[in-house]
Amino acid sequence: MSRLALAPLPLAGLFRVMRQPLVDERGFFARMFCAEELAGVGWTASIAQINHSYTALKGTVRGMHYQKSPHAEMKLVGCLRGEVWDVAVDLRQGSPTFLHWHAEHLSADNGHALLIPPGFAHGFQALSDHAELLYCHSAAYAPAAEAGLNPLDQRLAIAWPLPAGQLSPRDAGQPGMTDEFEGVRL
Numbered sequence: 001m002s003r004l005a006l007a008p009l010p011l012a013g014l015f016r017v018m019r020q021p022l023v024d025e026r027g028f029f030a031r032m033f034c035a036e037e038l039a040g041v042g043w044t045a046s047i048a049q050i051n052h053s054y055t056a057l058k059g060t061v062r063g064m065h066y067q068k069s070p071h072a073e074m075k076l077v078g079c080l081r082g083e084v085w086d087v088a089v090d091l092r093q094g095s096p097t098f099l100h101w102h103a104e105h106l107s108a109d110n111g112h113a114l115l116i117p118p119g120f121a122h123g124f125q126a127l128s129d130h131a132e133l134l135y136c137h138s139a140a141y142a143p144a145a146e147a148g149l150n151p152l153d154q155r156l157a158i159a160w161p162l163p164a165g166q167l168s169p170r171d172a173g174q175p176g177m178t179d180e181f182e183g184v185r186l
Helices: 035-039
Strands: 004-008 015-019 022-024 028-030 047-057 061-067 077-079 085-090 101-107 112-116 120-126 129-136 147-150
Touching: 004 035, 004 101, 028 085, 061 085, 077 101, 077 120, 085 112, 085 129, 101 120
Parallel strands: none
Antiparallel strands: 004 015, 015 112, 022 028, 047 129, 061 120, 061 147, 077 112, 077 129, 085 101, 085 120
16 A cells, blocks of 8 residues: 655656555554655665754745765655745756746645655755754765755745745855856856
8 A cells, every 4th residue: 555645746757745644543654755656756776865954943944955966866855843845946957947946835734745856956944943854865965066056046036935034154155046057058
């Protein structure tokens, strides 16, 4: 029996993952990851790394992070506590949705996750205080391959639902889009 329902989203390869919990008077049990169920939508690697983030204040923006090839990674991002507005930006050269973004509301209550394929930048805004996310990664963090986009860049035009707050110096210092990005003319 499938415990993860998958819904394709407007950017090819991006999926909403909805946990199908078993609920009784004690509480619930929910599957967070299943290699067999996710293989059909592109997750063919083992989990190389699992990360947990905590964001204290509503309005905080984190991201937009990605790893350059050959260390590009697939991510499964779920919300364990609170709620976030989770954003993925298509950075795949030649994609018809290159530099388009899509956002999903993830919360502990709705049990949704976002499956993000390689070649996407990822970030989020906390919609509540005390938001916690769990990330499964198909590749280990490679510092030399780390890159990012400025989450407030006007060319990306991400419509953050709240005023952007608590931006880290690293995220605020990411470059804005230029006429060329990763060798692709905009």
